[in-house]
Amino acid sequence: MSTIHDAARRDAIAAYRLIDDAPCPDLERLVRLAASICGVSTAVINVIDDRWQHQIAAVGFEPALCEREDSMCAAVLSRRTQVSVRDARLDERFAANPFVTGEIAHIRFYAASPLTTPQGITIGTLCVFDEEPGELSPEQSADLALLADQVVELLELRRVSAELARSNEQLAVFAAQVSHDLRNPLTALAGFLELASTSPEMAHAPHAAEALARAEAAADRMTTMVDDLLEYARVGGAVSRCEEVRLDEVTAAVLEDLGPEIRASGADVTVDADLPVRGDETQLRALVQNLLANAVKFSSVNGDAPRVMLTATPVDGAVRMSVDDNGPGVPASDRERVFALMARGTDDHVPGLGIGLSTCRRIVQAHGGTISIDDSPLGGARVSVVLPG
Incomplete structure (x- = not known):
């Protein structure tokens, strides 16, 4: 086996974090299933590096460590196809x-059966084996190959989940640092702008006062963007607490927070969400x-009297x-694109950084739900979220 192949295999094994982690119950169940299907009492998942x-994971004996030169599987690793031997004493590869x-x-x-990664690396x-001679039927052989594929799929899932967790942690740390670094100068800037805009001299300089007001609004928008980025990072990929939550109570608190925006837009907001999730x-x-x-912001675009309606209904054990x-x-x-981070809506005149819907998707997915966009009976957009009841 070439040194290049050994290095690639070693890197792939390290990416799966198989050596030092605790045994995985899902892998142990697959091994047990392999033994049962093949009609033997012993089965094992072997991972082979350069040494x-x-x-x-094993059934029928306690898993252990052995040198590669003593491994039966190492002798057939380069074949990348299933190997089946009725009596190893009669096979020159294994007799000694x-x-x-x-x-x-x-x-x-x-x-x-080989465990081959999506990159083509056999790790x-x-x-399966037994102390008595035997052989696999064609069906058993196919099932063993299928279970080997399932082992790799499970390892891929574990790897992606671990990478996602690390990515979320790094994103949260980065966003917190950016928020901290930007918030202080933004607060100072907003304070100076407010001080300047309330200065008596501004009464005699209407154009300067208007410019300062726009600068204040820009500083407020930047502060909101920083807060949005931090919120996006904080969501991560998991739910830290799972409890019964009343949607009507949550919505009432949100409407109180959004009161100034709703009043400024003149939007008519109605709510019917008397359900728990x-x-x-x-x-x-x-x-x-x-x-x-988001709905209040976009309902104001057409020039019609803005209308927003939030409803919640039970559906098949969910809400x-x-x-x-x-x-x-x-x-x-555009209904998939607008969920991407930094994706803006179809109207460039509407302010925003394009984080809101992306944050919503992260929250919904963390709760095991779905989110989608359709046409609304009100004439605009309908964003539908299905959450566990």
Whole structure:
């Protein structure tokens, strides 16, 4: 086996964090299933690096560590296809192996399917064996190969989940640092602008006063953007608390916070959401606030009297919450794009950084729900969220 292949295999194994982590119950269940399907009492997942064979899950014996040169699976690793041997004593690859001779074990029947990553790197095998000669039927052989694929899929899921957790943690730290670094100068800037705009001299300089007012508004928008970025990072990929939350109570608190914006827009906001859901109250409040603020903002675009309606209805053991507006709506071709981070709506005149809907999706997914956009009976957009009841 070439040094290049060994290095690639070692890196792949390290990415899966298989060596030092505690045994994975899901892997142990797959091993047990492999033994049952193949009609043997012993099965193991072997991960093989450049020096060692690591038995990371086993049934019928306690998993252990052995040198690669003693491994039966290492002898067939380069083939990348399933190997099945009726009696290992009669196979020149295994006849002198300590797992066959009795030095370590007395293996006779042996079958192994490779564990090959999506990048084409074989990192080990799913192996079944017995102390009596035997063989696999075509169905058993196919099932063993299928279970080996399932092992790799599970390892990929674990790897992606770990990377996502690290990414979320790094994002939260970064956003917190950015928020801290920007908030102080923004606060100072807003204070100086307010002081200047209230100066007696401004009464005689209307153009300067107007310019200062615009500068104050810009500073406020920047502060809001910083807060949005921090909120987006804080959501992460998990729900920290899961409890019964009343949507009507959450919505009432949100409407109180959004009161100035709603009054300034003249929007008519109606709510019918007298239902409980399961989740994190802080995150759900951020979800409702983002959805309502977005609807109020876009319902004011057409020049008609702005209308926003939030409703919640039970559906198959879950709760569907819909937020409708009479704004311009979202074209079908853009309904996935607007959920991306920093994606703006279809109207460039509407202010915002494009974080709100992305934050909403993170919150909904963390709760095991779904979020989508459709046409609204009010004429604009309907954002629908389905959450566990």
